[in-house]
Amino acid sequence: MVTDAQVRRLMKLLQSEETLAVAAAKAGMDEKTARKWRDAGQLPSQVKSEHTWRTRPDPFEDVWPEIKALLDTNPGLEAKELFQYLQRREPGRYADGQLRTLQRRVKAWRALEGPSKEIYFPQVHEPGQLCQSDFTHMTQLGVTIQGQPFEHLVYHFVLTYSNWETASICFSESFEALSSGFQDAVWQLGGVPHGHQTDCLSAAVHKLTHPEDFTGRYAALMRHYGLEPRKTNPNSPNENGDVEQRHFRFCRTVDQRLMLRGSRDFESRQEYEAFLRKLLSQINAGRQDKLAEEVAVLRRLPARRLEDFTREQVRVSRFSTIRVSHNTYSVHSRLRDERVQVRLYADHLDVYYAQRHLERIPRLRGRGGHFIQYRHIIDSLVRKPGAFAQYRYRDDLFPTTLFRVAYDALCDAHAERVADREYLSILQLAAQQSETQVEAILRRLLDTQESLSAERVEELLATGPQSEALPASVQVPPVDLRRYDHLLSSQQWTSAVAS
Secondary structure, three states: OOOHHHHHHHHHHOOOOOOHHHHHHHHOOOHHHHHHHHHHOOOHHHHOOOOOOOOOOOOOOOOHHHHHHHHHHOOOOOHHHHHHHHHHHOOOOOOHHHHHHHHHHHHHHHHHOOOOOOOOOOOOOOOOOEEEEEEEEOHHHOOEEOOEEOOOEEEEEEEOOOOOEEEEEEOOOOHHHHHHHHHHHHHHHOOEOOEEEEOOOOOOEOOOOOOOOEOHHHHHHHHHHOOEEEEOOOOOHHHHHHHHHHHHHHHHHHHHHHHHHOOOEEOOHHHHHHHHHHHHHHHHHHHHHHHHHHHHHOEOOOOOOOOOOEEEEEEOOOOOEEEEOOEEEEOOHHHOOOEEEEEEOOOEEEEEEOOEEEEEEEOOOOOOOEEOOHHHHHHHHHHOHHHOOOOOOHHHHOOOHHHHHHHHHHHHHOOHHHHHHHHHHHHHHHHHOOHHHHHHHHHHHHHHOOOOOHHHHHHHHHOOOOOOOOOOOOOOOOOOOHHHHHHHHOHHHHHHHHO
């Protein structure tokens, strides 16, 4: 078969060679063939007829009108479901290998006669006009802190013109996380764009039935910085396209860097945050020219930041608990029936009374959770040990697994009421003196199978700090691989495989 390249070479040689035969020989074709293409004045690809005919009969020709009617009525029907319908109706007529033929016909119908598809319209972004933000989950990356899974999200902020971005760790899509992340971003940027766009975040956007688009707190945040708030339509992530695309690329880049690092484990959250800051700095390094255009037209920041927390006044219940953001937390029993001020941050809450900061409590995720600290209620429980057995939050009163093992050992040795009293007395010693030392004593008593009691724990606490015994060193001899060779060559193994 003569190619286009041969014919082009022939035409070039005809201008320099004396005869057609010489030119044809140098072009690698017969003289008659050369004369044919010289007279044709076209390339082989130009005269080749397009393949428009079928090489075998269409097995769906007679049922296609019916299939087309089904597709006209329900365009969402898939070719595989239609094929299985035909197989059920006429068993044995259609082989599984003919599915691809029907899929091609349905695909062609969708392109030529099917309903219109949604299309997207690329937007022109102007410097300093718009920023977008959203939350994205990072748990799938498998990051751990000291070997423990670190389930978290990041608040992601992106300038749509330069794609300059920043991210901050958070644990829920709360308004506090949104406010803190947004303010960190604009203060790091040194200016404020004209508009800020999010999707339908519950922290910023009301439900469709609400007369106002944005929540009061989010609207106040936007007013403070002078931004025009915008939102996308429900279930339309493409309208927040820049930040959605950056989600994908950011997560992929973090994953790649973790692979290069050789470990997904970090010593602390601070080390992991430093890792992300360094990564973002490197990502943004290639955007400095466009960023400079944005910075030149950004508006000035306000004189101060807004508070990154929400203030709440709550009353301490008779259970020595407070309810904040649909979760239950314990406070010291001294505060029962008093009103305390709570400052709710993205990842913790601070409790104040009489303008004094009492403590910081980790913020729970979701709703309906509880965080009960035994130190707050242990004195009352020691006086009322009968309440321990059916206490709603009893599982929170085992600070570590070893305390639970110790309680089970007490239940095996004593009646339930006696075991409850002994365990609560041990827990009171942990609250009054040292949880770490009490845990070390419990480990020692359990390992040596000594009698376990609050009195014995108190005696050992009086003797001074307890050192934990080091685990015994286990030596595993190397495996002799020649044993496996002997096993594979044995007649018994050969006969077993044969059978």
